[in-house]
Amino acid sequence: MSCCMSRRLQQQSSCRTHKLSYGGLVMHFAYVWLRDHCHSASCFNSKTNQRNLDTANVELNIRPANTRVDDENIFLTWPDGHVTRYNLSWLAQNSYEGQKQSAMQPHIIWNSDIYTSAKVPSANWDKFMSCDDELKKFLGRFLLYGIAFVEGVPPTVEATETLTQRVSLIRETMYGKMWNFTSDFSRGDTAYTKLALDRHTDTTYFQEPCGIQVFHCLRHEGTGGRTLLVDGFYSADKVLQKTPENFELLAQVPIKHEYIENVSDHHNHMIGIGPVLNVYPWNNEVYMIRYNNYDRAVINTIPHDIVKRWYVAHRELTTELRKPENELWIKLKPGKVVFIDNWRVLHGRESFTGLRQLCGCYLTRDDFLNTARSLGLHA
Numbered sequence: 001m002s003c004c005m006s007r008r009l010q011q012q013s014s015c016r017t018h019k020l021s022y023g024g025l026v027m028h029f030a031y032v033w034l035r036d037h038c039h040s041a042s043c044f045n046s047k048t049n050q051r052n053l054d055t056a057n058v059e060l061n062i063r064p065a066n067t068r069v070d071d072e073n074i075f076l077t078w079p080d081g082h083v084t085r086y087n088l089s090w091l092a093q094n095s096y097e098g099q100k101q102s103a104m105q106p107h108i109i110w111n112s113d114i115y116t117s118a119k120v121p122s123a124n125w126d127k128f129m130s131c132d133d134e135l136k137k138f139l140g141r142f143l144l145y146g147i148a149f150v151e152g153v154p155p156t157v158e159a160t161e162t163l164t165q166r167v168s169l170i171r172e173t174m175y176g177k178m179w180n181f182t183s184d185f186s187r188g189d190t191a192y193t194k195l196a197l198d199r200h201t202d203t204t205y206f207q208e209p210c211g212i213q214v215f216h217c218l219r220h221e222g223t224g225g226r227t228l229l230v231d232g233f234y235s236a237d238k239v240l241q242k243t244p245e246n247f248e249l250l251a252q253v254p255i256k257h258e259y260i261e262n263v264s265d266h267h268n269h270m271i272g273i274g275p276v277l278n279v280y281p282w283n284n285e286v287y288m289i290r291y292n293n294y295d296r297a298v299i300n301t302i303p304h305d306i307v308k309r310w311y312v313a314h315r316e317l318t319t320e321l322r323k324p325e326n327e328l329w330i331k332l333k334p335g336k337v338v339f340i341d342n343w344r345v346l347h348g349r350e351s352f353t354g355l356r357q358l359c360g361c362y363l364t365r366d367d368f369l370n371t372a373r374s375l376g377l378h379a
């Protein structure tokens with residue numbers, strides 16, 4: 001065991017791992033990891049940001065022949081003489097222990113009061129289309145709250161599409177690219193009726209549910225039809241605080257969702273498999289909630305004793321999601337476009353009368369995150 005001290009740094013090595021303390025964080029690195037992540041010119045192509053080193057050629061039990069640290073760096077000399085230098089703050093940021101402490105995506109989880117008191121502004125169509133800073137603010141709010149609004153949008157499908165192109169790419173599905181639908185039952189789904197829809201996320205029956213949903217109500221001559229929004233992460237957090245074993249079950253048990261459509265020319269059969277709560281295993285952070293009781297398929301992925309416990313856990317989550325104080329009700333009107341994080345915020349609607357025409361689309365998540373990062377946001 002070697003030991004070296006600097007003001008902020010302590011290091012210790014054992015057989016296959018290296019221990020470092022830096023800025024109050026104790027980190028452990030496997031030597032094979034330290035060799036694999038070498039950013040020297042021969043191991044890493046800094047033009048393409050791609051690894052050059054062939055990981056399969058690294059001796060799994062590799063140990064450095066020599067290590068040395070200064071205030072900012074650690075230098076490892078490998079048995080073949082190759083030298084790897086790591087900046088200590090880079091290591092701190094990229095260590096498991098560092099990841100464990102920080103959220104992948106910081107959120108403000110909300111109920112109706114929290115969201116309303118925050119008085120989150122809507123973006124304005126003109127500025128949104130012409131000014132990257134307005135777009136950046138909008139995306140920042142969307143990342144924090146999982147919903148964001150643009151107002152003053154011309155009430156057309158075309159303008160709505162133009163708007164979404166600032167944010168991401170349209171995710172084409174069997175419903176098409178842009179949809180413009182009404183209660184005509186042209187498709188085999190309750191969305192195409194006047195009935196109320198309880199809170200849910202969409203496309204739970206895809207292996208990767210759509211990342212973002214956009215709604216623009218182009219027309220409504222009648223009553224009802226308000227939109228319900230509920231922050232699923234807020235309710236999931238309540239379950240975690242109250243009954244961790246229920247949270248655990250919802251995060252561990254894979255279930256199926258299914259879409260079977262046989263209406264006129266539309267023949268679709270989709271199946272998606274995954275838990276209700278999708279969490280990063282290293283920090284338990286929820287990154288996606290799949291919740292749609294209409295589209296949930298037969299449960300045949302778990303034995304009967306666990307099934308019973310799963311229903312208890314599902315009931316607790318549902319109870320949280322249904323608390324009136326967690327419900328944000330809004331009336332969509334022509335000109336007001338809502339973007340909904342379909343991995344986080346559940347939507348629903350009140351039953352309605354009269355002609356109601358809703359347009360919108362799904363957007364890909366990766367391309368939205370890409371836009372956000374390109375504007376300098378942490379995403």
Ligand SMILES: C[N+](C)(C)CCCC[C@H](N)C(=O)O
Pocket residue numbers: 175179181189190191200201202203204292294295
């Ligand atoms: C949005 N749009 C009207 C196109 C489709 C609605 C799909 C509804 C479906 N049950 C789901 O929740 O995924």
Ligand SMILES: O=C(O)CCC(=O)C(=O)O
Pocket residue numbers: 191197202226227347348349358
């Ligand atoms: O009609 C609405 O407001 C929304 C219906 C719905 O849930 C959907 O289209 O995904």
Ligand SMILES: [Fe+2]
Pocket residue numbers: 191200201202347
């Ligand atoms: Fe929906």
